[in-house]
Amino acid sequence: MIHLIKNMLFRKKTYLFLAIVLALFNFILIRNYALFQDGYSLNSIVSELPEGIKLLILIRGYNLDSFNDYYRYCVKGIAIIIYIYAFAKGIDATKSSNYELKMIRISRTKNYLYNLLEFTLKLLIVLLPSLLVAMLSALVYSKNGYLTILYSFIIILIISLFFYSLATISNGRIRIILWISYGILSIILAYVACRLKYLGFISIIEMFQYKYFMFAILGYLIISIPITLIGIFKYRNLDFK
Amino acid sequence: MIIIQNEFVRSRRPYIISSIVLSAIIILSFSLYPLYYSNLDYFKALFDKFPPTTLSFLGIAYDYGNILSYYTFIFTFLAIICAFRALLVGMRIFSIDNLEQRARFYYVKPIERKRVFLYKVIGNLAWLVISFVWYHLLSFILILIFKRNSISNLTILQINTSLLLLEIVFFFIGLIVGSFLKKEHRLWVFALVIVIIFKCISFIDSSLKIVILRYINPFSYFTVSEIIEAGKYQYRFLIVTVVIVFFLYQFCSGIYENEEIGGDSFD
Numbered sequence: 288m289i290h291l292i293k294n295m296l297f298r299k300k301t302y303l304f305l306a307i308v309l310a311l312f313n314f315i316l317i318r319n320y321a322l323f324q325d326g327y328s329l330n331s332i333v334s335e336l337p338e339g340i341k342l343l344i345l346i347r348g349y350n351l352d353s354f355n356d357y358y359r360y361c362v363k364g365i366a367i368i369i370y371i372y373a374f375a376k377g378i379d380a381t382k383s384s385n386y387e388l389k390m391i392r393i394s395r396t397k398n399y400l401y402n403l404l405e406f407t408l409k410l411l412i413v414l415l416p417s418l419l420v421a422m423l424s425a426l427v428y429s430k431n432g433y434l435t436i437l438y439s440f441i442i443i444l445i446i447s448l449f450f451y452s453l454a455t456i457s458n459g460r461i462r463i464i465l466w467i468s469y470g471i472l473s474i475i476l477a478y479v480a481c482r483l484k485y486l487g488f489i490s491i492i493e494m495f496q497y498k499y500f501m502f503a504i505l506g507y508l509i510i511s512i513p514i515t516l517i518g519i520f521k522y523r524n525l526d527f528k
Numbered sequence: 529m530i531i532i533q534n535e536f537v538r539s540r541r542p543y544i545i546s547s548i549v550l551s552a553i554i555i556l557s558f559s560l561y562p563l564y565y566s567n568l569d570y571f572k573a574l575f576d577k578f579p580p581t582t583l584s585f586l587g588i589a590y591d592y593g594n595i596l597s598y599y600t601f602i603f604t605f606l607a608i609i610c611a612f613r614a615l616l617v618g619m620r621i622f623s624i625d626n627l628e629q630r631a632r633f634y635y636v637k638p639i640e641r642k643r644v645f646l647y648k649v650i651g652n653l654a655w656l657v658i659s660f661v662w663y664h665l666l667s668f669i670l671i672l673i674f675k676r677n678s679i680s681n682l683t684i685l686q687i688n689t690s691l692l693l694l695e696i697v698f699f700f701i702g703l704i705v706g707s708f709l710k711k712e713h714r715l716w717v718f719a720l721v722i723v724i725i726f727k728c729i730s731f732i733d734s735s736l737k738i739v740i741l742r743y744i745n746p747f748s749y750f751t752v753s754e755i756i757e758a759g760k761y762q763y764r765f766l767i768v769t770v771v772i773v774f775f776l777y778q779f780c781s782g783i784y785e786n787e788e789i790g791g792d793s794f795d
Contacts, residue, residue, distance in 0.1 A: 301714075304721040311728035318735055322579040332577045 305372065306413045309365055313421040316361045320354060321428035328352055345493070354425070354432040359495040362439045366446070366495070369413065373447035376406050377454025381522055395523045399455075403515070406451050414440055439495050445504050446494070449511045455518035531644060535651025539617065543655040546613040550606060550659075551666055557602045558670040561595065565676065568593055581735045589753050595675045596683065599667070600752040603687065607694055607747065608723055614656065614695040615719040618702020619709065621648055622784070645784040649703075649777070656699065660692040683756060690750035690761070697746040697769055698723075700776035707783045743768060 323329050329351035333341065341347050345363070349356045380402040393401075421436045453465065494503055564571060572592050575583060587604030589597035668684055702719065709718060726745050733741035733748055742748040742765075749765040 301717060304718065308721055308724050308728070311725065311732075315728055315731050318732070319582065322581050322735060325579060327577060327579050332574065335574055335577075 302372075302409045302413050305368075306416050309368075309413060309417040310420040312365055313417045314424050316358065317421060317424035317428050320357050323352075324429075329357065354429040355435045358421075358432055358435050359439065362443075362495055363493075365417070366439075366443050369410075369443055369447050370450050372413075373406070373410070373450040374454045376409070377451040380406070380451075381455050381525065395525075396519055399519045399522045403448075403451070407448065410444060410447055414444060442494050442504065445507055445511075449507045449514070452511050452514040452518050456514055456521060531639075531647040532651045532654075535648050536654055539620075539652055539655060542613065542617055542620075543659050546609070547659045547662055550609060550663055553606065553609070554602065554663075554667055554670060558674050561598055561674045564598060565593065584753065585731050585734050587752065589756065594677070594679075595671055596679055596687075596756055599671065599687070600756070603691070603752050607691060608727065610691055610695050611698045611726070611747070612719055612723050614698035615702035615705070615722055616716060617652055617655075618699040619706030619715045619719060621652065621703055622706040622787075623709070623715065641785045642781050645781050652699065653696070656692065656695050660688070660695070663691070664688040680759070683759065686755050686759075686761065687752050690752070690755060693750060693766075693769055694746055697749070697772060700773050700780070701746070703780040704776050707780055707787075 333346055333351060336346075346360065349360045351357045351360065380399075418436065418440045421440075422433060425432050425436060575588055575592060578586075578588075587600045587602075589600050591597045664685070667688060668681075671679065671684060701722070705718060705722065706715070709715065726747055729741055729745040730747045732738070733745060746769075749769060750761055755761065
């Protein structure tokens, strides 16, 4: 099993590049915040923007001069990149993993779970350097916001696993439609959340903003379990050619 | 000569497409300059709210009204596109032999591998120079049309030439990366990531002022604000560019000489 996971983990190494880029992004975000603390104000720049732009970039309701709000706002961009990565990996898992099935004779259920485990490990490799860099940068530059950073990474981890499972339950064009409709729904919810704050935790984009995100996380975990089970069921009946 | 010709003809697509994209961006950007100039006070007030490090990273110079400072801002993004293009083209040199079965063509020529590699590089560099000439002419004409006060033609040439130098460095970086990623089909992902990493290094360099990072990062070799201020390049970075290009060329040439051209597709 260890050999199988090791083989899967190092077959493609694109995620290592992703880890480097995200760690650098995190450092830049926090360093940029520190630069603005030197007598400048991000809020005053945002206040100059027209209302339409503010709504478009989903910035309403954030006090960017506070580190917690600033990080919550900026981490949305990083999160979306990882969600897309997770969705793409979910699609890949049901496309190419028949290779392992042919090489080593294991059941499809096990193979699905190994793929899930491999993805979780990859995700941790992608996220942990970023978390470390973000924590260290916060320690040096902002001196607070450690919990915000930690919570943000937990959200990203759980929602990415949700997207991975979601991608495995259907195939081909339906996946893309699913992804697009979920994306549109989330953006609509994010816009609504700008007006009605407590709806925000339903939207994957705005989840970082709310204190009660644990409920949402729990919700996504509960949804993820049946989706994973459906994914396993579908994977067992897939016709690999 | 026939290899150069072949390489020149078969590599034309990415250069033509990227030149069209660059032209569209530069025309669109300069067409917005009158709007920017008429709202200069608003932009001045906005830019004054940014820290100097962020401004320099975005390529915004302090002389806001001058068309060259506006061009510097556009140039920051054009440099990213050009670096991406050069990297991608450099990376494709190794993988394209297999993908398009060019090895069938090269392998039958009674010629050393080193020479084949040199000709392939020349074929691509010729495209870089042609696209540079086109870009320079276009930007020069646009600056002449939209300028509000006198500008040195030499400065424009120096700024645009810095783009060519940047592309050449990234082209050779692309060569070396491509030599390790011969079997990869999604080279654009790697090219994009490498450009982002270098751009991040640029930010770290401009905010933390770590001298060594300037030598690592090609984006910092020829910064437009420095060219405008000093009216010339920094000679140490010209030397660094030449040294990097020379060593990367020698290294890649060695790899090309020893690799299995054509691989499975040749059999």
